[in-house]
Amino acid sequence: MTATCIYCDEGDPGKFAGREHVIPQAFGSFGGQTPTLKCVCDPCNGALGRELDQMLARETLEGLARYGQGRLSKEMRPQRRLRFTLADETEAGGMLGAAITGLDPTTNQLMPLATQLQIENRQTGKTEIFTREALGSFDLPDEVYGPPGARKLTIFAPSKEEHDAFLDELNQAGFDMRMQGPSQLGINPSADETGQATLGIHIEGTFDQLHRRALAKICLNFAAFYLGDEVGSPRWTNLKRFIRYGEGELGARLSDGPFWTGQETATMRFPDAINVRLENHERGVVGVIQFYNRYTYELLLLEGQRLDREIAARFEDGQEPTLGTRGRPS
Numbered sequence: 001m002t003a004t005c006i007y008c009d010e011g012d013p014g015k016f017a018g019r020e021h022v023i024p025q026a027f028g029s030f031g032g033q034t035p036t037l038k039c040v041c042d043p044c045n046g047a048l049g050r051e052l053d054q055m056l057a058r059e060t061l062e063g064l065a066r067y068g069q070g071r072l073s074k075e076m077r078p079q080r081r082l083r084f085t086l087a088d089e090t091e092a093g094g095m096l097g098a099a100i101t102g103l104d105p106t107t108n109q110l111m112p113l114a115t116q117l118q119i120e121n122r123q124t125g126k127t128e129i130f131t132r133e134a135l136g137s138f139d140l141p142d143e144v145y146g147p148p149g150a151r152k153l154t155i156f157a158p159s160k161e162e163h164d165a166f167l168d169e170l171n172q173a174g175f176d177m178r179m180q181g182p183s184q185l186g187i188n189p190s191a192d193e194t195g196q197a198t199l200g201i202h203i204e205g206t207f208d209q210l211h212r213r214a215l216a217k218i219c220l221n222f223a224a225f226y227l228g229d230e231v232g233s234p235r236w237t238n239l240k241r242f243i244r245y246g247e248g249e250l251g252a253r254l255s256d257g258p259f260w261t262g263q264e265t266a267t268m269r270f271p272d273a274i275n276v277r278l279e280n281h282e283r284g285v286v287g288v289i290q291f292y293n294r295y296t297y298e299l300l301l302l303e304g305q306r307l308d309r310e311i312a313a314r315f316e317d318g319q320e321p322t323l324g325t326r327g328r329p330s
């Protein structure tokens, strides 16, 4: 049998050495039956891995949730697509809203306070944060932030040295930093029952096109694995091009409904699992993905279409996938 790539129609048998994982490998392996595909060519496998899987595993909320499952990374990487800010007023005091560098993927511990400039945007009345790391990528026009000496700004830093170094860099970069407001150094974490320091953190991510492509890829891979020839139908072409090349758009939303009706309640779900489902909705074929009992994404994969067979599966690291059927109340 000759393979044809489901993403780009490549047919050269010499280009199918690898296997595409239905659920990206960073999220676990599933017993002896980890679902993989032979029908994705090596160039697509490589490109999708670099562009979508790595982003999903490292720079999304579900990627961070994976660290809580003990799937730590060996390398240190900042989460550029996520924003961490102090959310507990008691702990943070004057630092409320200050940005944290991120989560250390090698330990699942928060990294220190980011050295940052907080400045009021006069047009919106909101405080904006520019970290030291972002120096060189932002500008401070007078009409937006006010003229030097009249700006409302504060520098936050973990130490006096970092604070002074950042101030120097800002001045050298041409920003006339006449400091008016106080600077803030250090924070006071709370301690939990075990004495471990904890910090109330607000994490913000964006559910953008790249994120949708990464999730849609899991849905299409899932369909290719469990519904076989179905994805050879031309009706999947637009979705494939969206995933592989970012062409077009995909309707998607976040929901908080239960995934496995009858097997779970509103508070008791499957916190260690990744759940995937393909089902017929009024609007068309919808792919549903839920990570670790938190984030449930619904993607409109095929508008106005129906599947002959709906399917759902639960993937828990180290265990065989559990297949199910329709999870919603009918």
Ligand SMILES: [Zn+2]
Pocket (backbone or CB within 6 Å): 005, 006, 007, 008, 009, 010, 040, 041, 042, 043, 044, 045
């Ligand atoms: Zn391909």
